Amino acid sequence: MSRLLVCTDLDRTLLPNGPQPESPGARALFARLVGRPEVSLAYVSGRDPGRVRAAMAEYDLPSPDFVIADVGTTLLSADGEGDWRDDRVWAGEIGTDWGERDGDGLHALVGDVDGLERQEPDRQARFKLSYYTPEKPGDLPGRLQARLDDAGVRARVIWSIDEARGVGLLDVLPASASKYHAIRALARREGLDLEATVFCGDSGNDMEVLVSEVPAVLVANGAPEVIAEARSRSAEQGHERQLYVAMGGFMGMNGCYAAGMLEGIVHFHPGAREWLAP
Numbered sequence: 001m002s003r004l005l006v007c008t009d010l011d012r013t014l015l016p017n018g019p020q021p022e023s024p025g026a027r028a029l030f031a032r033l034v035g036r037p038e039v040s041l042a043y044v045s046g047r048d049p050g051r052v053r054a055a056m057a058e059y060d061l062p063s064p065d066f067v068i069a070d071v072g073t074t075l076l077s078a079d080g081e082g083d084w085r086d087d088r089v090w091a092g093e094i095g096t097d098w099g100e101r102d103g104d105g106l107h108a109l110v111g112d113v114d115g116l117e118r119q120e121p122d123r124q125a126r127f128k129l130s131y132y133t134p135e136k137p138g139d140l141p142g143r144l145q146a147r148l149d150d151a152g153v154r155a156r157v158i159w160s161i162d163e164a165r166g167v168g169l170l171d172v173l174p175a176s177a178s179k180y181h182a183i184r185a186l187a188r189r190e191g192l193d194l195e196a197t198v199f200c201g202d203s204g205n206d207m208e209v210l211v212s213e214v215p216a217v218l219v220a221n222g223a224p225e226v227i228a229e230a231r232s233r234s235a236e237q238g239h240e241r242q243l244y245v246a247m248g249g250f251m252g253m254n255g256c257y258a259a260g261m262l263e264g265i266v267h268f269h270p271g272a273r274e275w276l277a278p
Contacts, residue, residue, distance in 0.1 A: 097174035133168035217264025220255030
């Protein structure tokens with residue numbers, strides 16, 4: 001294996017902050033794997049860069065080579081000394097979708113849609129407008145998308161759920177921005193084909209990547225409805241072989257969080273098993 005780009009969601013994927021238990025030692029094994037010189041690590045999160053750093057400190061995570069933050073609307077490169085540089089080319093590429101509007105301008109257009117509660121200021125970004133919704137949103141995402149379409153705004157609406165808090169999370173992004181688009185752009189800039197890339201995720205806002213041509217791992221603690229949808233949609237799109245759903249049992253671990261990530265990475269790249277040996 002020459003090079004491998006590991007892209008992973010944080011909350012309830014690498015971070016064991018869901019209700020399921022974490023297998024002891026799983027994160028340490030993950031750190032061993034991504035510490036290999038052949039491996040580049042990208043954190044792919046709905047969090048802003050500051051909250052990514054906070055998660056790294058709280059959970060003692062390895063330093064990444066890249067950070068895709070704000071649900072794919074921010075792309076950063078690490079310089080090896082703890083500093084992250086913003087990729088202005090990426091910002092320029094996605095910024096045209098909203099025209100002259102930023103998140104505040106878009107909120108003025110759609111904020112009165114019933115069922116939306118704007119999230120805190122530190123959860124907003126220039127090209128990310130985020131709301132809380134009911135745990136069961138009904139047709140709310142569709143109504144919001146229709147409002148945006150009618151206004152001629154090129155945007156995508158992504159809904160997921162925070163199980164621990166029992167609340168829905170809804171993000172409005174530029175149409176050309178998402179975790180999927182940012183991962184594709186990053187792999188392209190690194191000169192890697194998709195076979196040298198693995199994405200790990202757990203929830204609805206990972207769905208576009210999970211069902212795509214990008215080799216993807218869905219950890220065992222993903223919600224049953226997320227697992228069912230990912231399997232169905234990946235099969236419909238002819239990408240079922242690019243989706244691996246962790247089952248547990250690998251190295252005696254339960255398949256949740258980092259344990260499931262390792263299980264899936266080794267599924268796609270069997271040679272990586274040797275990197276986990278003591």
